[in-house]
Amino acid sequence: MSTAMTFGQKQFIPTPPDKGSFPLDHEGVCKNSMKRYLSCLFENNSNNSMCRMEAKEYLACRMEHNLMAKEKWPKLGFPEKEDQTDEAT
Amino acid sequence: MTVGLSYAAVPLYRIFCQAYSYGGATSQADANDEVSKMKAIKDRPIKVRFNADVASSMQWNFKPQQTDITVVPGETALAFYTAKNPTDKQVIGISTYNVVPFEAGQYFNKIQCFCFEEQMLNPHEMVNMPVFFYIDPEFSEDPKMEYIDEIVLSYTFFEAKEGFQLPVPSYAK
Numbered sequence: 001m002s003t004a005m006t007f008g009q010k011q012f013i014p015t016p017p018d019k020g021s022f023p024l025d026h027e028g029v030c031k032n033s034m035k036r037y038l039s040c041l042f043e044n045n046s047n048n049s050m051c052r053m054e055a056k057e058y059l060a061c062r063m064e065h066n067l068m069a070k071e072k073w074p075k076l077g078f079p080e081k082e083d084q085t086d087e088a089t
Numbered sequence: 090m091t092v093g094l095s096y097a098a099v100p101l102y103r104i105f106c107q108a109y110s111y112g113g114a115t116s117q118a119d120a121n122d123e124v125s126k127m128k129a130i131k132d133r134p135i136k137v138r139f140n141a142d143v144a145s146s147m148q149w150n151f152k153p154q155q156t157d158i159t160v161v162p163g164e165t166a167l168a169f170y171t172a173k174n175p176t177d178k179q180v181i182g183i184s185t186y187n188v189v190p191f192e193a194g195q196y197f198n199k200i201q202c203f204c205f206e207e208q209m210l211n212p213h214e215m216v217n218m219p220v221f222f223y224i225d226p227e228f229s230e231d232p233k234m235e236y237i238d239e240i241v242l243s244y245t246f247f248e249a250k251e252g253f254q255l256p257v258p259s260y261a262k
Contacts, residue, residue, distance in 0.1 A: 011092050014185050017199035021206035024216045034169060034217055038154055046136075047159045048166040049129070055167040059221070068201070074125035076200065077165030077223060 023067050030061040052078065124200070124223070129164035133229045140243035141170055147248045148176050149210065154217070163226035165200065170218045170244060174210035181209045183249040189241045196228040197240065207249045220244075 025031070037054040044050035056078050062068035073080045137160055139153035154169035174180050184204045188194035202220040210216065220242070228234050247253070 012187050012189075012191055012194050013092060014187065014204070015199075016205050017202045019201040021208075022201050022203055022219055022221075024203075024208055024210075024218070026211075026214065026216060028217070031217065034154075034219075037167065038169065041155055041158060045159070046155060046157055049131070049159075049161060049164060052164075055165075058167060058219070072125075075122075076221070077124050077127070079125075 019069065019071075022062070025062070025065075025067055029065045030058055030067065033058040033061040124165065127163040127223070127226050130162045130226055130229045132161075134159050134161055134238070135224060135228075136239045137166070137168070137224075138239060138241045139168060139170070140241055142243060142245040144245065144247045147180075147182060147246055149174055149180060149182055149246055151244075151246050160224060162196070162224040162228045165221060165223045168220045168222070168242075170203075170220070171215060172208075172210060172218055172246065173215035174212060177212045179209060179211055181207050181249040182246040183207050183253070184244050184246045186245070187243045189243075190237060192233055193228070193237055193240045196225040196231075196234070197242070198223050198225055204244065 033054070037051055037058050040051035040054045041047070048055075056073070059068060059076060063070045136157050138157045139155060141151045141153050143149055143151050150171075150173040152171055154171055158166055158168055160166045172182070183206070186199075186202075186204050188197045200221045200223065202222070203218040208216075208218075222242075224240075
């Protein structure tokens with residue numbers, strides 16, 4: 001934590017995340033998806049834009065195993081084509 | 090004073106979060122609309138570096154799974170930390186985070202992560218902890234951000250004990 005602020009300087013105020021906290025993946029059910037994502041990053045010079053599919057796969061894995069509230073992809077920043085329907089149940 | 094209040098928000102948020110499972114509904118509606126409408130600003134890459142710390146009395150091994158990720162404003166990104174409990178007993182941790190530079194922090198939006206809520210690790214257990222975030226597209230329109238192309242995201246884990254409160258700097262009271 002950054003506490004080396006001189007008196008009078010603005011203090012960073014942390015805020016809670018929009019959708020709350022991820023439940024812990026105690027059993028590691030989505031570990032493989034995570035590894036694929038990290039490999040993708042490693043191969044693409046840590047460029048997030050190149051690994052969107054893998055990130056989406058990881059989040060899909062979480063939703064499938066009740067480790068994340070189901071959400072429509074556009075609301076997570078993954079624009080959807082009109083004919084796909086990944087709707088929340 | 091305001092910092093004290095914001096840290097008081099932590100236990101309040103925890104209670105609220107547990108009641109509603111995944112965060113408040115009202116603020117979620119606005120955030121989600123923003124996310125679905127925002128456009129990635131491809132010509133403004135930002136390197137987000139990841140830092141992990143634990144309080145000195147906290148025994149978890151906590152580290153980021155990637156040293157940095159290059160993102161662009163308006164595009165959601167996923168990052169991972171790993172935490173391991175090397176002890177023979179259950180340890181409950183709670184984390185907070187910080188973003189530097191200070192001025193960039195206002196554009197850093199977390200959709201979901203593992204902070205502020207208590208996380209329990211069993212003896213010798215290791216878990217992956219994701220952070221799902223984005224940099225607000227308005228970042229690219231702020232003249233003060235013109236020369237900022239690196240942001241550091243730091244998470245710190247504390248051990249959550251009875252009556253524990255996330256520490257507040259003394260001069261902030």
